[in-house]
Amino acid sequence: MSIEKMISEHPDVAGHLNEPLAKAVRHAMYCAAICNSCADACAAEENVAERRDCIRQCLDCADICTATYRIATRRTGSNEKILRATLQLCAEACEDCAEMCSHHGDAHCKRCAEMCRECAEDCRKAGQNL
Amino acid sequence: MSIEKMISEHPDVAGHLNEPLAKAVRHAMYCAAICNSCADACAAEENVAERRDCIRQCLDCADICTATYRIATRRTGSNEKILRATLQLCAEACEDCAEMCSHHGDAHCKRCAEMCRECAEDCRKAGQNL
């Protein structure tokens, strides 16, 4: 299933898709899911007491990514100032979460850090292309 | 980025992935995004006054799919009774949303109906494989 195709079928988009924005939507959606999963996986780690900050940051990042992808999807009317600020916040939250996760050796934090960096980059590009 | 790989890196999963459940997670995540997009696209349709029910049902379905994919992702501890009931509710909400969207000729409702049917099927399968 393609988010990009879905957005391009919006009556006001009519095929003229903002591709950087659509890419940011898809990656923020994935990043929300990956951060939600990473927080849960950190809670199951043996050294959970050292993962408290990571759990918190992943949950915060998931909340911001969820808001971001939902807002950036909407093409009815216009809310450009808020959309730009949301993409900016999402990029910052993802960069900080990537930094936190990159300090842990396990596979899920490594994957989460990678996803967050990619999402941050896409949000910055999307913000420049509004 | 792969949701399935992420879940299989959870310390208590350790590679023994419940594949039908992981597939339901991925499709409920996508279905949440598609339904959010369809509600927005319906609001932009010329005949928006005839789309009120569709907007409402897509928003409801997006909310249920979001809760479902987040809950079904978690592998720390166990909440099996609630997970099974959530997958069941998600299947029903998706079937009803698919039925509603299938009455509209536009591309986004058609895509949304298709996504909803797929998600419903995956949620039913996942519920049988818990």
Added chain:
Amino acid sequence: MSIEKMISEHPDVAGHLNEPLAKAVRHAMYCAAICNSCADACAAEENVAERRDCIRQCLDCADICTATYRIATRRTGSNEKILRATLQLCAEACEDCAEMCSHHGDAHCKRCAEMCRECAEDCRKAGQNL
């Protein structure tokens, strides 16, 4: 600010408020917030390693309460079958979360258990009054 007054100002409600439903909306909204807070407080407890199940169950319950209050708020069109099933699921999730939290002696789990029980009761009543 009153959620009940807000819903009664919906053009199709026009003052004829379903009071048990409006009460369920308000309490599910609160319960989502309390469960989100309890999960976070459990992550900060010294014995966090024994709180994993509680964190997970509170996060699941918060997700279901969020979906429930959002869906139960909507009065445009009708989605009664799904609304009834959602209220039922929310009652079950809240009862299970209350049971989990009632095993912990700290103030936040006690408060969360109390909130969950109240929300469960209101969701059951609302489901009987649709």
Added chain:
Amino acid sequence: MSIEKMISEHPDVAGHLNEPLAKAVRHAMYCAAICNSCADACAAEENVAERRDCIRQCLDCADICTATYRIATRRTGSNEKILRATLQLCAEACEDCAEMCSHHGDAHCKRCAEMCRECAEDCRKAGQNL
């Protein structure tokens, strides 16, 4: 049920509540619910075709308020830079949504505008008191 009391029971808060932040949590929670309700009520208005922008802006604002209250609730670890930026974004989104809703004469948009203004003010105060 009191969100403020709940947060003050967090083990790291231990009664030393940041009151402006707790107030912002409570009002962002309410504002998320009111904006969700206003979007739904606008979809039911006779002149729905003129409400498209308002539906969109209310949905965006609900998404941001939801992320904000959830993040601002968490007191485990620290994510202060992101919290401050989130409160700032929430204040802007609420001010813009209040401006949009203030152009409509119906009771629900009036109530939503009032709630949004109050939430914006509380988020600004909370950001200055971190």
